[in-house]
Amino acid sequence: MVNIIPFFVIIPLGTAFLISLLGKYVRHFAGIAISLSSAVVLALSISCAVYLSSTADKILVYKIGGWVPPFGISLVLDGLSIFMLVMVSLVSFFVAVYSLSYMERYTDKPKFFTLFSLMVCGMNGIIITGDLFNLFVFLEIASIASYALVAFGTEAEELEASFKYAIMGSVASCFIFIGIAFLYGFTSTLNMADIARVLSVKHSSYVLPFVGTLFLMGFGLKAALVPFHAWLADAHPSAPASISAMLSGILIKTLGVYALIRVFFSIIGSTQAYLSVLMFLGTASLLVAVILALSQWDLKRLLAYHSISQIGYVVLGIGLGTPLGILGGLFHLFNHSIFKSLLFLNSGAIDYCLGTRDLKETSGLAKIMPVTAKTNLIASMSIAGIPPFNGFFSKLIIIFACIQSGHLGYGLCAVIGSILTLASFMKVQKYAFLGRLKDKFKNIKEVPAAMRLSMLALAFICVFGGIMLLMPFRVFLDDAVQAVLRGTHYSSVVFEAVGK
Amino acid sequence: MSLIVKTITRLTVGLILLFGIYIILHGHLSPGGGFAGGVIVALSFVHLMLAFGKDTAVAKISSNLASNLESIGALMFLGVALLGFLGGSFFLNILGKGQSFKLFSAGSIPLSNIAIGIKVGVGLFAIFLALVILEKSKKEG
Numbered sequence: 001m002v003n004i005i006p007f008f009v010i011i012p013l014g015t016a017f018l019i020s021l022l023g024k025y026v027r028h029f030a031g032i033a034i035s036l037s038s039a040v041v042l043a044l045s046i047s048c049a050v051y052l053s054s055t056a057d058k059i060l061v062y063k064i065g066g067w068v069p070p071f072g073i074s075l076v077l078d079g080l081s082i083f084m085l086v087m088v089s090l091v092s093f094f095v096a097v098y099s100l101s102y103m104e105r106y107t108d109k110p111k112f113f114t115l116f117s118l119m120v121c122g123m124n125g126i127i128i129t130g131d132l133f134n135l136f137v138f139l140e141i142a143s144i145a146s147y148a149l150v151a152f153g154t155e156a157e158e159l160e161a162s163f164k165y166a167i168m169g170s171v172a173s174c175f176i177f178i179g180i181a182f183l184y185g186f187t188s189t190l191n192m193a194d195i196a197r198v199l200s201v202k203h204s205s206y207v208l209p210f211v212g213t214l215f216l217m218g219f220g221l222k223a224a225l226v227p228f229h230a231w232l233a234d235a236h237p238s239a240p241a242s243i244s245a246m247l248s249g250i251l252i253k254t255l256g257v258y259a260l261i262r263v264f265f266s267i268i269g270s271t272q273a274y275l276s277v278l279m280f281l282g283t284a285s286l287l288v289a290v291i292l293a294l295s296q297w298d299l300k301r302l303l304a305y306h307s308i309s310q311i312g313y314v315v316l317g318i319g320l321g322t323p324l325g326i327l328g329g330l331f332h333l334f335n336h337s338i339f340k341s342l343l344f345l346n347s348g349a350i351d352y353c354l355g356t357r358d359l360k361e362t363s364g365l366a367k368i369m370p371v372t373a374k375t376n377l378i379a380s381m382s383i384a385g386i387p388p389f390n391g392f393f394s395k396l397i398i399i400f401a402c403i404q405s406g407h408l409g410y411g412l413c414a415v416i417g418s419i420l421t422l423a424s425f426m427k428v429q430k431y432a433f434l435g436r437l438k439d440k441f442k443n444i445k446e447v448p449a450a451m452r453l454s455m456l457a458l459a460f461i462c463v464f465g466g467i468m469l470l471m472p473f474r475v476f477l478d479d480a481v482q483a484v485l486r487g488t489h490y491s492s493v494v495f496e497a498v499g500k
Numbered sequence: 501m502s503l504i505v506k507t508i509t510r511l512t513v514g515l516i517l518l519f520g521i522y523i524i525l526h527g528h529l530s531p532g533g534g535f536a537g538g539v540i541v542a543l544s545f546v547h548l549m550l551a552f553g554k555d556t557a558v559a560k561i562s563s564n565l566a567s568n569l570e571s572i573g574a575l576m577f578l579g580v581a582l583l584g585f586l587g588g589s590f591f592l593n594i595l596g597k598g599q600s601f602k603l604f605s606a607g608s609i610p611l612s613n614i615a616i617g618i619k620v621g622v623g624l625f626a627i628f629l630a631l632v633i634l635e636k637s638k639k640e641g
Contacts, residue, residue, distance in 0.1 A: 006590040014578055021571035065584065065591035 001051050004044055005062040005075045008085065008128055009138075011037050011044075012121035016114045023110025030110040031100045034117060038096045041124070042089040049082045053475045058482070061130065061497040069130065069498055070194035076130035076494055079479030080330075084127045084258050086476075087334050090461075091249045091341050092120050094454040098345055099242040101448040102352060106240060112152060119145040119246065123254040130494065132180050132267070133190045139176065139222075139255055143169045146251055150239045161238035168221060168231040175218030179211045183267075186211075196267050196491035208268060215263050216277065223256020225315060226285040229308045233292075236307065237300035241348020244300060248307040249341030253333055257314055266490035270321060278319030283410050285312030286417040294424050299347045299357040299432065302424065303340065306383065309417060310336045316414065317398040318484070322405050327481045328397030335390040335465055339382040342458040346376040349447045349455065350432065359428065364437030368444050371452045373433045375459040380429060382462045384422035390465025501551045509551035516544040524617035528606040534616025541617065542624035554632050557625075563633075566626040573619030580611045 015037040023030040052058055062075040077085075096116065103109050122142025129135050147169060151162035184190055186207045187198040199208070217228070224232040232252070236244045264270050264278075286309045293305035314336065317329025349372045350365065351357045366373035382389035385396075395418055402411030446452065467473055486493060501509075520540030527533030549557035561569075584592030598605030 003585075010578065010582065010590070014575065017571040017574040017578070021568060021575065063589065065593065066587075066589045 001048070002060045002062050004048060005060060005077055005128055006064070007044060008041060008124040009121055011041055012117045012124060016117035016121060019110050019117065020114040023113070030113040034096045034113045035093075035100065037117065038089065038093040038120070041120070042086075042093045045082070045085045045089040048077065049086050049476060052077065052079070052082050053479060057493065057497060058479050059493055059497045061494055063498070069494070070189050070191035073134050074130040074191065074193075074494070074498070075128045076193075077128055078490075078493075079481075079483035080258075080261065081127050081483075083330065083334070083476065083480035084254060085124065087337050088120070088123050088127065088250050088254060091337050092116075092246065094458055095242050095245050095249075095341060095345070098245075098348075098451050098454040099240075101450040102242050102348055103240065105352065106152065112149070112240075115145045115149050115152075116243075116246070118142075119149065119251070123250060126254055127258060130192050131190055132183065132192050132195065135192075135259065135262075136173075136176060136180055139259070140173060142251065142255060143173065143222075146243075146247060149243045150235050150247075152240055152243065153238070158238040161234040165231050165235035168228075172218045172221035172228075175214045175221070179214035179218060182207060182211050182214070192262070192267050193491040193494035196269075196488045197495070199268065200488060200491070212264070212268055212274060215260070215268075216274075219256050219260040219263070220281065221256075223252050223260065223311055223315070224285075224308050225256075225281045225311065226288050226308065227281075229285065229289065232308055233301060233304045236304040237298060241300070241344055241351060244304070245341035245344035245348070248304065248344060249337045252307065252311060253314070253337060257311065257318070257333060260315075261318060261484055265484050265487055267488070269488040272321075275319050275321045278315050279407070279410060280319075282312045282314070282316030282319055283413045285309060286316065287312075287413055290417050290420040290424065294420060294427075297359045299350065299359055299428065300344065302359075302428065303343050303347060306343075306421065306424070307336075307340055309421065310340065310383065312417070313395065313398055313414065316410060317394075317401060320398075320401050320405050320407065322401055323481055323485060324397060324404055325401035326484050327477060328394055328401050330480050330484070331468065331477060332391070332394035332398060334468070335382065335394050335462075338458055338461050338465060339379040339389075339391060342375060342379040342455060342462065343383065345451070345455050345458070346372050346379065349451055352447055352451070353444045354441060359431040362432045362438075362441075363435035364433070365441070366433040367437050368441060369446050371446055371455060375455045376433065377429065378459045378462050380425035382465075384425050385418045386422075388463075388466055390462055390468070393466045393469055505551050509547055513544050513548055516547060517541060520544060520617075520621070524613055525603065525610065527613035527617075528609040529601060529603070534613035535620050537613070538617040538620025539624060541621035542628070545625045546628050549628070549632065554629070554636075558629070561622065561625060563626060563629055566622040566629065569622040570619055570626060573615050573617075573622065576615035577612055577619065580608050580615060583608060 015033050019030045019033050058079050060077040064073045103112055119142050122138045122145060125138030126135055129138060147162055147166040150165055151158050183195060187195050189195055189198060221228040236247050239247060264274050289305045289308035293302050296302035296305060314329045314333045317325045317332060347357055382391040385392045399411050399414050402414060468477055520537045523532035523540055524534055524537030545557050581591045584590050584594060587594035593607040595607035597607050
């Protein structure tokens with residue numbers, strides 16, 4: 001089973017270059033290859049998740065080239081990695097199916113799918129790697145593919161957004177790179193488990209806070225936490241809708257939140273100071289971004305601000321540092337990836353049919369686009385936290401965790417943020433789907449079958465996402481929480497698994 | 501460009517290309533390797549483009565061929581890495597290691613270097629070509 005691990009990188013990488021080689025000559029090759037490869041990756045990740053939950057120590061370590069860590073690069077699959085991996089594969093599969101029809105409006109589908117596949121390769125790589133520099137390389141693969149994808153429409157607005165995104169992304173990468181360089185200078189190793197081992201015996205009063213700040217800025221920029229959020233509101237709306245769904249749904253979580261958890265919990269070790277900063281940034285994000293979202297009329301821009309706000313919930317939950325808080329944070333991470341990608345796919349469907357996504361132009365779409373309207377209603381209620389949809393349970397857990405650990409103020413902020421989210425999605429429902437249908441939109445038909453299929457599938461997960469909290473699915477979440485709570489014992493667990 | 505530039509280019513461009521190939525092939529023995537050698541190979545074509553114009557260089561490598569070769573280079577590298585699965589592990593060096601400091605040694609490392617050399621060489625050339633075409637269309641537009 002351990003031999004499957006490198007295939008999470010090999011399959012998307014091979015697909016990317018096969019598409020760029022053959023996509024020009026063989027019609028429909030790009031579409032078939034991307035759907036096949038993402039389906040295979042999804043199947044592999046689910047089978048890995050099932051296998052991993054049946055093992056005793058819940059960790060698999062793969063030695064690349066047979067080199068034993070810390071000398072070679074190792075790939076580590078623990079509870080948290082497999083949780084993220086299933087999430088990424090799930091969303092990327094549905095988005096790939098959606099893009100089959102959606103990207104007909106753009107030219108050069110093979111190039112799009114090449115970049116898409118490279119982005120998935122980068123994200124999978126970040127999740128499974130056990131080497132800090134390897135993480136940086138995959139982070140750059142995913143980021144650079146996403147810069148190109150944001151500019152895919154090549155209009156002035158898209159190029160400007162992509163340029164801004166590229167600059168901010170490069171600044172973030174610089175911070176991360178300098179942080180890795182300092183950590184390497186201090187510990188003389190790049191293997192994550194080995195860094196954690198060295199840090200547990202070698203102390204320094206100034207290197208770790210400095211490195212921690214650099215990582216917080218770098219990964220915070222990638223995750224678009226509030227003081228670092230300005231690029232997201234431009235970049236995410238400008239991309240094609242399926243890419244917005246990928247960026248908001250999984251990219252900011254993998255590059256930002258997952259890497260933040262990995263570095264702060266597993267390598268450096270989470271002190272109360274870092275956790276307090278995370279809680280504060282999370283709360284600031286969830287309040288500031290939702291207030292900014294209220295006044296938006298561009299549907300995708302509104303959704304982009306909500307991404308910042310929902311990431312705030314995730315970071316608040318994780319920053320609490322209690323088992324319940326981390327459970328809520330990770331569960332919200334999963335739920336947000338589902339409903340936010342669904343919302344962006346809906347906005348893409350509206351854009352596809354109407355050619356506009358300005359909420360002042362649209363009204364009464366429920367009559368002509370029933371599937372889009374219903375799935376959007378489900379996703380809106382999920383993100384606003386209405387029971388029994390999945391978003392309700394994760395927000396409830398986060399608020400409970402705030403109260404349990406005595407942070408009543410943060411809990412109150414989370415409730416206020418949730419109410420404002422509801423208000424802003426009621427606005428979307430009112431202006432986009434309810435009301436009187438305009439005459440010029442009378443003859444518009446619902447979107448093609450592939451797009452409807454992925455929207456319906458994601459809506460289905462939104463409705464039944466709550467059962468993740470029940471047995472036997474609970475194991476999946478609990479393993480992820482255990483992997484985070486393990487903290488710097490990560491190193492001993494990894495080395496034990498290597499020794500076997 | 502002037503006659504001096506053209507003559508010097510005609511004399512040196514072959515040597516630069518040869519030097520790039522040398523750096524790629526001796527990547528496992530001396531400083532350099534696939535990336536550095538690939539850059540030098542790309543520079544020889546860029547040099548040609550600067551002296552004789554875009555069309556001369558494109559006659560040697562068209563943009564379509566460049567993009568195909570780039571994908572082939574990447575797939576070759578992935579193929580060499582996958583070859584390791586025959587011995588049981590990704591990236592495992594299963595070919596004969598030979599005698600140290602000889603050209604035919606170090607197993608699959610030279611093959612990886614060649615793959616990287618192809619990818620980087622045509623990749624950089626394609627980037628330069630794209631910039632030239634963009635500049636030209638900007639002037640015309």
